Amino acid sequence: MARRRTVDEHAARIAALVGPTLARRESEQVPLAAALGRVASEPVVTSGPLPPFRNAQMDGYAARADDVRRAPVVLPVDGVVPAAASEGTVLQPGHLLKVMTGAPVPDGADCIVPVEQTAEEDGGVRVLRTVERGAFVRDAGSDALPGTVVVPAHTRLAPRHLAAAAAAGVAEVAVRRRPRVAVLATGAEVVPPGAPLALGQIHDVNGVALSSLAVEAGAEAVLVDLTPDDPAAFEQALQRAVAVADLVVTAGGVSKGDFEVVRQVLEPLGADVTEIAMQPGGPQGTASVRGVPVVCLPGNPVSAAVSFTVFLRPLLRAAVGLPPVLPQSMPLAAALHSPKGKRQWLRGVVKDGTVHPVGGPGSHLIVAMAGADALIDVPEEVDFVATGDTVSVLPL
Amino acid sequence: MARRRTVDEHAARIAALVGPTLARRESEQVPLAAALGRVASEPVVTSGPLPPFRNAQMDGYAARADDVRRAPVVLPVDGVVPAAASEGTVLQPGHLLKVMTGAPVPDGADCIVPVEQTAEEDGGVRVLRTVERGAFVRDAGSDALPGTVVVPAHTRLAPRHLAAAAAAGVAEVAVRRRPRVAVLATGAEVVPPGAPLALGQIHDVNGVALSSLAVEAGAEAVLVDLTPDDPAAFEQALQRAVAVADLVVTAGGVSKGDFEVVRQVLEPLGADVTEIAMQPGGPQGTASVRGVPVVCLPGNPVSAAVSFTVFLRPLLRAAVGLPPVLPQSMPLAAALHSPKGKRQWLRGVVKDGTVHPVGGPGSHLIVAMAGADALIDVPEEVDFVATGDTVSVLPL
Missing domain, CATH: 2.170.190.11 (Molybdopterin biosynthesis moea protein, domain 3.)
Structure with missing residues (x-):
């Protein structure tokens, strides 16, 4: 079997694909009341002194x-x-x-x-x-003289920055457009949230989970679609997505089964789909369609959410000026096993400075993941971590 | 001079006034895609097993x-x-x-x-x-058996909770309605953001600053108004505000000047306006109009923003399930003086584990506040803090 791509290798590949697109986003003018949490694309300068008079x-x-x-x-x-x-x-x-x-x-x-x-x-x-x-x-100008930058470019706008802009006589600020993310969930067995289930059917989780992960990371979810395992339907959804999005995220359809619609449509367009040495994870891919990056995640909701968190969250947060979510080191509360050759991201709960594994490694354990607040990062070469050993933990 | 009310006494008074109203908010049904960051008012329960089949x-x-x-x-x-x-x-x-x-x-x-x-x-x-x-x-049910609570009530909904709700076949969740906050800025000399200034006029800062502070704390800003120092106009704005809001925040009009419109209108309605032993701060008040709590902040933008942060941010965040912003202890990077008898909240910047005062105590220093990221809390009885002494710092 060919050597699997590592998490770091795949992360670098996604960053190289997605980073330039996110950096190219244009700016837009928004009223101060709509600018909270946005990132200033230009400095806000006061033309007059502040206060304006003695x-x-x-x-x-x-x-x-x-x-x-x-x-x-x-x-x-x-x-x-x-x-x-x-x-x-x-x-x-x-x-x-x-x-x-x-x-x-x-x-x-x-x-x-x-x-x-x-x-x-x-x-x-x-x-x-x-x-x-x-x-x-x-005195006039004792807070700021004319020409002073009251909010530097690239500031993520908090209330105090909007206050300074208002004081400077500004009604609108130039902010970077939010990254526009489209989510394409796939799967013939998948039905929309709340729909009745026939035997063999499950509810779509990826549409809601990946779009809300994108929003949480500062992006805008411009399109969420669910297509059955039909290449023509997926192709249509893909074309709609690349017409409106800066980044398309797909879920499912990239493994070795016989009904792998994402692989079928994207591989002829030059997609790179490969097995990543991670658990949960499995086969994942990248493509570029009409200049828009497409990141292909696994269909399993836990795998998809973990992969989004590991690969895309850092890029989106950086693009919108949110601080990075940094891993923390802490002792493990209960011993765990991990598959050798795969980097495992096991769900865990942080409590009293230690991390407790929850729910086991199964990537179908969606409810268990809801009860977790962190991912325990177990390196590829490690197959066992003892109670009390220090592990790296990525907050969710 | 009568003893001034302390910050803690005033905070307790505001909590007693505002807390019950915020706790009474009813719940509403929202689709999963609109539920990110909201607080579940009821548990989400799966009626079937998850996964639904083997x-x-x-x-x-x-x-x-x-x-x-x-x-x-x-x-x-x-x-x-x-x-x-x-x-x-x-x-x-x-x-x-x-x-x-x-x-x-x-x-x-x-x-x-x-x-x-x-x-x-x-x-x-x-x-x-x-x-x-x-x-x-x-196995069917290996993630959750029928009847399992997949998202407990009072959970602030993160993507993983929405994922579990979607898996459980739910399309909508019951969430607590956001606290509705109305902001009434006052001042004859105050003009809306961006408007041209005549001599003696300044731009409104409080409307944008207080409404965005409310939004940042998890509330919804349902009304932002600016009235001149005219009791009839303020009275009208107040009636509009109490008709739509859970909490009305006023700025200005409560000090000892001759044109104190908030005091003039609210004192006949039983408002309690008094001097608070804080800097920035000064006179502040509370009232209840048609059952809606009204919190009266000073007109000075720095005083208003600091007072909102000290008194209202904790109550709003608690009401929407956001974690409290906890004070931190750290060494002071440069000595400071503080007025005895007043608790001072001096703006500061945290850098390398120490806090640097910025901009001085003047409550007109709006631009200086934009450059700060914390409030240095200097107790009432302290008039000097030496370099290197430990101070309590409240993150902005």
């Missing part, structure tokens, strides 16, 4: 520091500068102007006397304490 | 272990059981039936001989090795 940090009185140097002192109040002041106001020497937080500091004033440090009196306001020049005054 | 784990030949005990042995092949077999098939003693992965194991067969352990010959197939009874057969 303003009061406290409710109180705009004053000259020279006039309140000999506090306590009573000064006349000439009126109020509301926060919405639409025109410049001038403070006369020896006077005060009442001012609310955020309102423009009038010309001539150089400090704000907080209202708590004053007392109302006949003929004006008593300033109880001296105030330094500049006190409680926010 | 099926082959490998491509190969259905056989009786007794017939292949004396391998190598050549046996006749009676045909093929495709994966989509629509009727029960019976294996004759001393014969084989070809079978694909996932296809029903025919009655009479008790093991699968993998195709790799066979060779085609005239008159049949040579089985090269003995195979144990049950080998490569997945």
Whole structure:
């Protein structure tokens, strides 16, 4: 038997195929309210200073520091500068102007006397304490000068970045388009979720699982299709998919059976389908159809989900600026066996800093996988790991 | 001056007001494709066994272990059981039936001989090795028996949970409705994002920032409004908000100035507005309008965002099943001063296991906050923290 391709070799092949396409995604303008979690494709720059004008940090009185140097002192109040002041106001020497937080500091004033440090009196306001020049005054541009990058390009936009963009007077931001993923599930025995089952039929799991894995990794699921084992039907679905997607993910139809529709359609188009030395995993493939990368996963839902997680999740997350999900080392809570020559990704549950295998290696154990939160990564050459030995664990 | 309310006291007050409303949210049915990240309100139960029928784990030949005990042995092949077999098939003693992965194991067969352990010959197939009874057969119900809870109630639905629900034949799941949050920004000087600024005007930041903080915490932003400092306009917006939201968040209008529209409208309705011993923070309030909790945050965008993060983020995340964002202890990279009597939440950047204060305490420093990724929590009674001292840090 020919040497099977390793996980790392196949991962490199998929990265070489998919990476350039994901990197080519154009940008689009979206309103701030729709930009949460998107990745800025251009820096957001403020054209004016922030704050845009010199303003009061406290409710109180705009004053000259020279006039309140000999506090306590009573000064006349000439009126109020509301926060919405639409025109410049001038403070006369020896006077005060009442001012609310955020309102423009009038010309001539150089400090704000907080209202708590004053007392109302006949003929004006008593300033109880001296105030330094500049006190409680926010200068224009003290947060950002004109031309400042308030959100760098490639930032994954959190609420605080949208806040800075809004402050800069921006209503829309340029973000990278989300990767568009199409999922093509196959299988004559497979029926849509919720449909009644005849003998020998099962419900489609891959359509929902792979599209939601794609969405969780920051992509957009633009098409989810299920075709029976009919080459013409699959070919049609494939053409629809490559017309709308940056990446097509197929499930099933690539093993050694007699009804392997994905292999039948894609191999004439130059697909590379081969056995990967992993469990769950088995035969997998890659192709390029009309310039769109196609990644062919096994049909078994556990195999497909694990393969997506191992091969595609890192690429999608990187493309949308999500942090990588890093493997963690921890002790194994219960000994396990593993097939030699295959890298096993066994489902596990992390608890109190150790990982417990759950459900066994069977790739039909979909419910068991739902109860797992991690994959235990057992290297190819290892066939047994003892309780307490350190293993590498990939969070789901 | 009256003692200011502490952060913990105010947090408890908000939790008591908001918690019961969030807990009362009804559930809704959503298709699996729309359920990612939602919280199951009921368990998902499989009515049938999973897998639904006994099926082959490998491509190969259905056989009786007794017939292949004396391998190598050549046996006749009676045909093929495709994966989509629509009727029960019976294996004759001393014969084989070809079978694909996932296809029903025919009655009479008790093991699968993998195709790799066979060779085609005239008159049949040579089985090269003995195979144990049950080998490569997945029994019906071996993943889950009828009645099994495949997704427990209160699970935040990840792709693997949707996979298990799909396998169980479910097309829709019952999830808790997302908390509906309305954001009412106020301020006569405040104009919508992107609008041109006259002197004394600033762009609204709170509408975008607070609604996206709500969405990030798992809520739905059902209404974002901006009203000038006009009590009638605010009253109208408030009535619209309480008609559609589980929680109304206001920004601004609660301090001691002369144009404090939120206070003016809500205090006659029994609002509690008081000074909180925090920086940024200042006066904040709570109210209940037609049974809907209203949380009044300061108008300053940094104060509002920090207050949302401290008071509302934990409640929303808990309500939608998101894990809490836990504070972390780490050394401070540069000494800081803090006002005594106020709990300060200074913006910081975590780098190499230490936290660096950024931008100073000014609550107008919106751009500086965009560059931060954490809040440094300085207790009320502390007025100085030295370089290298351990501080508590709340990730943003």
